[in-house]
Amino acid sequence: MPATLIVGTQWGDEGKAKVIDYLAKETDIVVRYQGGANAGHTVKVGNDKYIFRLIPSGILYPRTICVLGGGMVIDPDALFDEINEIESKGIEARGRLRIADNAHLLMPYHKEIDIRSEEASGAYKIGTTKRGIGACYSDKVNRHGIRVGMLYSDAFYTDILPRLIEEKNKILEKVYSAPPVVFTDLKEKLLALREKIRDMVVNTPYYLNMELASGKRVLLEGAQGTMLDLDFGTYPYVTSSNPTTGGALSGSGISFRYLKSVIGITKAYSTRVGEGPYPTECHGEEGEVLRKAGNEFGSVTGRPRRCGWFDTEVVRHAARINGLSALALTKLDVLDTFKTIKVATGYELDGKRIDYFPSCRVPQLQVIYEEFAGWQEPTSHITKWKALPKNARKYVEAVSRFCGVPVAWVSVGPDRENTIALH
Ligand code: GDP
Ligand code: IMO
Ligand code: MG
Numbered sequence: 001m002p003a004t005l006i007v008g009t010q011w012g013d014e015g016k017a018k019v020i021d022y023l024a025k026e027t028d029i030v031v032r033y034q035g036g037a038n039a040g041h042t043v044k045v046g047n048d049k050y051i052f053r054l055i056p057s058g059i060l061y062p063r064t065i066c067v068l069g070g071g072m073v074i075d076p077d078a079l080f081d082e083i084n085e086i087e088s089k090g091i092e093a094r095g096r097l098r099i100a101d102n103a104h105l106l107m108p109y110h111k112e113i114d115i116r117s118e119e120a121s122g123a124y125k126i127g128t129t130k131r132g133i134g135a136c137y138s139d140k141v142n143r144h145g146i147r148v149g150m151l152y153s154d155a156f157y158t159d160i161l162p163r164l165i166e167e168k169n170k171i172l173e174k175v176y177s178a179p180p181v182v183f184t185d186l187k188e189k190l191l192a193l194r195e196k197i198r199d200m201v202v203n204t205p206y207y208l209n210m211e212l213a214s215g216k217r218v219l220l221e222g223a224q225g226t227m228l229d230l231d232f233g234t235y236p237y238v239t240s241s242n243p244t245t246g247g248a249l250s251g252s253g254i255s256f257r258y259l260k261s262v263i264g265i266t267k268a269y270s271t272r273v274g275e276g277p278y279p280t281e282c283h284g285e286e287g288e289v290l291r292k293a294g295n296e297f298g299s300v301t302g303r304p305r306r307c308g309w310f311d312t313e314v315v316r317h318a319a320r321i322n323g324l325s326a327l328a329l330t331k332l333d334v335l336d337t338f339k340t341i342k343v344a345t346g347y348e349l350d351g352k353r354i355d356y357f358p359s360c361r362v363p364q365l366q367v368i369y370e371e372f373a374g375w376q377e378p379t380s381h382i383t384k385w386k387a388l389p390k391n392a393r394k395y396v397e398a399v400s401r402f403c404g405v406p407v408a409w410v411s412v413g414p415d416r417e418n419t420i421a422l423h
Pocket of ligand 3: 013014039040041042299
């Protein structure tokens with residue numbers, strides 16, 4: 001059975017969770033492969049709304065197994081808050097969660113460093129979610145991290161942890177004038193954690209490839225989006241992991257041979273949270289209207305999202321990097337009231353047309369727009385492609401043509417039912 005990958009094509013919050021929830025009905029296992037509690041993945045079912053941070057968005061289906069992959073940075077406090085919240089709503093989660101033994105643990109000191117480093121950066125801050133993500137991935141890359149599997153080795157507590165804490169305390173105290181980590185407190189916390197998660201820990205390359213070989217259907221859930229990718233996004237205003245296809249493989253351990261379909265989730269306009277260049281951002285009234293119509297406020301931090309027009313160069317960039325086989329175009333209904341809708345069709349740099357998203361000098365781009373007539377009627381109740389207003393269909397077809405990827409689903413509202421399958 002092949003695996004399907006869901007990846008964000010813009011700056012995150014494209015509606016990935018809504019599409020994952022829609023597709024998870026036909027899935028046995030959902031795997032989050034990167035990021036941490038910086039993600040806010042919203043699923044709406046009837047009157048209930050769930051915002052997942054670490055737990056994969058397939059958890060609402062009672063038989064689905066949900067895996068926290070090895071590419072993730074897991075804050076145990078955030079994880080258990082989330083488990084308790086879900087279970088308080090009558091959804092059993094613990095028995096269906098699996099945690100990769102090579103995932104990294106995000107500790108309170110990572111959050112402390114993230115917050116203080118942002119404060120110290122002044123005008124150069126990234127605008128992070130303050131969840132400790134960059135600090136935890138830095139430790140991973142620097143080989144000072146704590147893997148889940150390390151909790152089960154006694155030598156970790158005697159040989160490794162004291163050295164890690166000693167080094168961390170130098171940074172906390174000398175660079176940030178922050179309180180030090182108390183070794184015995186952290187050791188106790190980790191010893192308690194290892195018992196709480198003992199039955200969930202798996203070796204994901206073994207487990208997932210075996211399940212795929214036996215015919216199980218796997219959905220890979222990306223967090224953030226291509227433009228926040230550490231390597232392909234608007235560096236340094238990015239997250240510290242790879243949400244793109246390469247990250248899905250390294251963050252889950254499944255063989256590339258199983259990956260048959262990559263679905264790009266893309267909003268019918270665009271948004272971004274935090275700092276960093278954003279070529280099609282609308283600063284005035286239009287931005288306000290989009291923010292209000294799309295209810296564009298961060299699901300984790302509540303921060304107002306920056307809003308702007310659809311940028312086809314961004315999605316072409318995402319199509320190239322990820323090898324997109326189809327697009328799911330979300331939040332089309334948010335454009336229902338607009339008389340005209342702008343779409344960025346390309347860029348100029350130094351007065352010359354360029355056919356790619358540059359890796360640097362993004363603020364110097366000149367954006368070329370095309371205008372489309374709006375449809376000015378509600379679409380949220382519509383469930384069939386043919387029933388969409390003609391101008392809405394024209395808009396979707398133009399998006400598909402410009403991006404060079406077929407649109408397979410159109411989403412016209414936050415609920416599972418507000419989804420139109422095109423084929
Ligand atoms: P994610 O991080 O990509 O999963 O997206 P978020 O959950 O952060 O943000 C998407 C928001 O849009 C959530 O509040 C969803 O409930 C909502 N949403 C998703 N699809 C649609 C849609 O088609 N129309 C509208 N109006 N809202 C949607
Ligand atoms: P989902 O999965 C939107 C942004 C932050 C900041 C940058 C770095 O819900 O789409 P970090 O805390 O990761 O070090 O912050 O990345 N960011 C997101 N923006 N959606 C997200 O996740 C995001 N996760 C991180 O706002 O600009
Ligand atoms: Mg989100």
